[in-house]
Amino acid sequence: MKEFFYTYSEREDLMAIRTDSESFSYKKLFELSEITARKIISIISTEQTYVPILSSNSSEFIITTIALWNLGLVPVPLNTRWTEKEISDVIFKNNLEVILFEKEFAVKLNSVRIKKISFDDLFNSHSESFHKKNNDEAVVIFTSGSSAEPKGVVHTFDSLANSIMNGGKILNQSIGDRWLASLPFYHIGGFQIICRALSSGCEIIIPTDLRFESIKNSVSNFKPTHISLVAAQLKRLIEEKIKPDKTLKVCLIGGGFSEDNLLIEAARNGWNPIRVYGSTETASFITAANAEEIIAKPNTVGRAVDNVRITISSEGEILISTKSLLKNYLNDEKAINEKIKNDFYHSGDLGKIDDNEYLFVDAKRTDxxxxxxxxxxxxxxxxxxxxxxxxxxxxxxxxxxxxxxxxxxxxxxxxxxxxxxxxxxxxxxxxxxxxxxxxxxxxxxxxxxxxxxxxxxxxxxxxx
Incomplete structure (x- = not known):
């Protein structure tokens, strides 16, 4: 389903990316990605399949991601907040052989003993011809590692596309809408901002960085129609009395616990908040609740979105069945067999579902x-x-x-x-x-x- 993300690749009249310093159309984006693919093929073997990227949110990241897709290679965004040792361990344990990186993070690669190519060197290298190759795998996103060693979650174009279609009624996307890239691309919530925008011909607004001031300025200056935030970001925006433009359709709130009162107050201030629940393994959210539902059902994470089935096991664990589930874990066959059984993903979260099919998450079993x-x-x-x-x-x-x-x-x-x-x-x-x-x-x-x-x-x- 790779073509799902290439639908608008010929549209010169449609804005794809906007930053404080540049902007370009969908046609330009895909042309730059094709040029970059020619440069990548001159320095990276297509036999390597998985290519880690160490980069902040940037147009270069998106261009490189699409270039890798063109070559049948799989981008592996790495957490820029990891230590040098954490990055080295992940690369070593997953047998990764080459890394593309933004020069700002070169110091974190001092102990990495694989081929290292900066974006500057990549974009200045010579070009070679290539034939577009297909690969059903689209990305490897590492779990946050908040309670265990990070695992590489392998998603296909199908699973990413199904997540977007499943949440279609919540997202309510239209051609020309504006997505604020307010979460890091190395998390599933951030990477799916790219994918959602590509699938519907939306503009991706990339702030200077992900600090609060940059997010605040982008909300004011670029008037996004779609935002994805964590509770801490939303809370500070409200505390500083920042109000979004009236064109804002939805503000997804995920990434952990969010207080009911915060979302109710956000709704009063025009943020159109939607509390969502999901994980890296589910390719983003699989339930959603708006402020009215939260008032009626305090602490709920909402009902399952389209094409998602949720049940509770006899031990109280939340089990999820949907076509947006991960394909596997990178180099970890045992883990996938433990997590997916009879087409249900065992989330590790404890919860309950009420008579109206609203889900409530109590805790992680391991916690x-x-x-x-x-x-x-x-x-x-x-x-x-x-x-x-x-x-x-x-x-x-x-x-x-x-x-x-x-x-x-x-x-x-x-x-x-x-x-x-x-x-x-x-x-x-x-x-x-x-x-x-x-x-x-x-x-x-x-x-x-x-x-x-x-x-x-x-x-x-x-x-x-």
Missing amino acids: LIVSGGENINPIEVENALLKIPSIKEACVFPIQDEYWGQIVAAALVINGSIDEEFLKNELKKNLASFKIPKKYFFVNELPKTSLGKIERDKVRKMFV
């Missing part, structure tokens, strides 16, 4: 704390902590204990000072005694992914 034989959901404890006005951020995790097996601990970012006895008394109003943390750690900040999700495993390792 559950078992203390004295009692199962404790850390998200429930975090929500109770966050109701206390002095607490800005909370992360709840287990500490091994000889008597209880595990005890509940909490790392907190607070305003001012707070007394542990006061904390416990406040929590008793909402939690059973066995759920109340027995240890508290006060920190200035909590480690987060680039999407603003607290990295629970890293927090635990700080104190265990």
